[in-house]
Every structure is written in structure tokens, then in C-alpha cells.
Amino acid sequence: MKKEIICLQCPLACRMTVELTESGEILSVSGNSCPRGEEYAEQEIKQPLRILTTTVRVLSKDIEHPRLPVRTQGLIPKVLLKKCMKTLASVEVRPPVRVGDVVLENILSTGVDVISTAEVLE
Numbered sequence: 001m002k003k004e005i006i007c008l009q010c011p012l013a014c015r016m017t018v019e020l021t022e023s024g025e026i027l028s029v030s031g032n033s034c035p036r037g038e039e040y041a042e043q044e045i046k047q048p049l050r051i052l053t054t055t056v057r058v059l060s061k062d063i064e065h066p067r068l069p070v071r072t073q074g075l076i077p078k079v080l081l082k083k084c085m086k087t088l089a090s091v092e093v094r095p096p097v098r099v100g101d102v103v104l105e106n107i108l109s110t111g112v113d114v115i116s117t118a119e120v121l122e
């Protein structure tokens with residue numbers, strides 16, 4: 001069985017083909033321009049990881065579009081993205097918030113915090 005994946009390790013975004021056994025073992029990786037692609041392919045097959053970016057509600061009457069851009073501070077399992085979005089849908093922050101402030105600690109026990117990527121002053 002063959003699987004097409006795009007390496008997200010650098011802006012080159014190599015298109016790779018991963019050949020797998022019936023049981024999901026990697027037989028070969030091709031299309032990568034450097035060894036990092038192979039590592040990425042292994043991770044992607046075993047447990048895909050992603051950075052989550054989204055927004056949370058800001059509790060302020062003075063702001064026209066009261067949403068704060070946030071992201072996970074590190075990679076989280078791709079399978080948890082939807083659950084994380086649901087969790088963050090109920091998160092509200094009060095200004096002032098600065099870039100890098102922790103909006104939610106240890107989301108879904110992943111060990112990864114969600115941080116602000118923008119500033120909202122009072």
C-alpha cells in the first residue's frame with residue numbers, strides 16, 4: 001500500500017510517497033530532499049502531530065471583534081485537534097493579554113499549553 005504525504009518540516013514541502021506493509025510498517029520513503037523527510041514520514045505514520053491555531057473569545061465590550069488568536073505552544077496529536085477546538089470554544093479571556101501569555105494550561109492533558117499570539121489591551 002502507498003501513502004502520499006507532504007513534509008511540513010520546512011518551506012520546501014516535499015511531496016513524499018511512503019510504501020507500507022499490510023500491517024502499516026514502513027518499507028520505503030521517497031520524494032524527500034533530506035533525511036528529515038524520512039523522520040517526518042515515520043512520525044506521520046505512527047502518530048501525526050500538529051500545531052493548533054485558532055481564536056478564543058475576549059470578554060470586552062470595547063472591542064469590535066472580540067477574538068484573540070491563539071496556538072498550542074508545541075505539537076499535539078492530530079487526532080485531538082477537534083476535541084481541543086471544542087475545549088477552546090468555551091475559553092474566555094479578559095484583557096490585558098500579551099503575546100505568549102498562557103490562555104489554557106496543559107490542554108487535554110497533552111502537556112502542551114495554549115498561548116496567545118496577539119496582544120489585547122484594556
Ligand code: SF4
Binds near residue numbers: 038
Ligand atoms: S524532506 Fe527535507 S527538504 Fe523536504 S520539506 Fe522535509 S525537511 Fe524540507
